Amino acid sequence: MTYQIFSHALPNATPGTQRVLKANHFGEAGARPKVYLQAGLHADEWPGFLVLNTLLRMLKKADEAGLIQGEIVIVPVANPIGLAQNFHGYIPGRFAFSDGGGNFNRNWPQLGQKVEKRIKSEITGDIAANVDLVRHAIHEELCLLPETTELQGMKKTLLALSMDADEVLDLHCSGEASMHAYVAQEFEGHFRPLLALLGAKVGLSELETGAASFDETNVSVWRELKAHYAHLVPWGTRSLTVELRGENDISNDFAQQDAQALFDYLVLREVIAGKAPAIDDSELVYYPLDAMDLVKAPCAGIVCYHKAIGDEVEAGEVIGEVVNLTDDNVETSSYPLVARTNGVLFARVQRRLVVCGESIAKIAGREHLAFREMGHLFED
Structure with missing residues (x-):
């Protein structure tokens, strides 16, 4: 078995308090492909909590059977700061009460230009070596990010867990909604099977929103480098934001259905050994976000x-x-x-x-x- 749980303590916000991020790891560290999943970055969006809890049970069985081929990291509760914002029984978890406020899923640190300066004299025609070079430079820049405040520490920890992944899946939800996702234009084809497995009929396609959200930040370095080096630097990370229907669409049935879709997708990407699922994406339509x-x-x-x-x-x-x-x-x-x-x-x-x-x-x-x-x- 490879399953491990690591606890990452955040900086103390006030005397006598400390919050912790728990990361569930499957597979050997450094194995490829690596997929990172998280839920609840907006702490008032809860369907993903139950979905990832259900997926963890599936992955433990797969691990016991020796089926994990790549690496999987799951942070089922990504924002303990927001969850603690309990105001008379209501959790307003979209915006931070402290650290200057703001949307928890906006204005994440952008490392592209800094990484480009680090690697520009070392890029070669060896694409695989370039990927390793970039990932090392990302790690070095992440180490330099400040973590004075609780929110800075949370962002730094989540990026450290995710930015070397081949794929990053950030689970959210809307108030009332059908299953949908926000996908970068470059990844429409790549993530089409995932959306089909989830039963999504709507995908919102965007080039760059300007929000510096978590999923965009995970690919922003690679987008920056591709503008400089084109084919010499491939997409080292692909990411998207999945909207798991509405806030109240929480049930064991939904959780089982969505967790199975995520599990099947991990099989499709050969992170888990198994027979690849059949994909019917005939009902999925991508719509431009600016439309x-x-x-x-x-x-x-x-x-x-x-x-x-x-x-x-x-x-x-x-x-x-x-x-x-x-x-x-x-x-x-x-x-x-x-x-x-x-x-x-x-x-x-x-x-x-x-x-x-x-x-x-x-x-x-x-x-x-x-x-x-x-x-x-x-x-x-």
């Missing part, structure tokens, strides 16, 4: 949707309404939510009391929308 309509609340009030998750919609169609509870005339207090593109309604906020101007629904479209700004494709 995604973020439907905004025209006023504050109670939202009522006329369309269900997964429904096709047309530009100009009313997909719901927001009722302004303070309008003087109750006969005219309902304001329509109008789609601005043809596509699929795939996600919306779970709560029904909404704030004026906030994005409350997402429609995956096929044509670029002029009001969507490249480099700022995520609003939070």
Whole structure:
């Protein structure tokens, strides 16, 4: 058996407290391919917790049977800081209360330019050697990252566990949603089997969002180097963000279904020995992220949707309404939510009391929308 659990202590935020990240390791260290999985970076998104817990049980059996061929690292609870933000029974785990605040999945350290300076005089025509060179340089730069605060320590630890992986799978969810994923354009084909196994019909394809999210950060070094050295530096890491439906889509059935899909994908990538699964990706469609309509609340009030998750919609169609509870005339207090593109309604906020101007629904479209700004494709 190769299964090991390593505990990584974060810097003390306050006297007498300390949080820990637990990483589950399968396979021999350094074996390839290496796949890294984590859940709960947004600490109020919980389906991934149960999915990875279920996957761990499957992997332990595979390990006992000697089937682990590569290396697998799983951090089932990636953000103990956010989970501790319990405010009167509610865990607002998307944004940090301390360390300057901000979205836990934004503004991760970007190492591309620093790594390029380290390796530029040593790049050769040996592609395999170049990959090793880059990974060593990434490790050296990671060691230099500050870890004075608890949040800095968490980011540094998670990147140290993931940035040498061949694939990085970051598990999230939306408020209410169908299964979908955010995938870099370069990896559409590579991750198509994974999305098919998960039953996703919507993939959001992007080149670079400008968010410096966790999954983007894991490939940003390689994207930077490929701009300089093209084919001499291959994709050493591929990553994506998987959205496991909605916040309340948590059950043993869903967890078993999704964990089996992830397990089958690990077999497909030959990380685990076994018969490769059959793939039917006929229902999966990739939509450009800059074609995604973020439907905004025209006023504050109670939202009522006329369309269900997964429904096709047309530009100009009313997909719901927001009722302004303070309008003087109750006969005219309902304001329509109008789609601005043809596509699929795939996600919306779970709560029904909404704030004026906030994005409350997402429609995956096929044509670029002029009001969507490249480099700022995520609003939070």
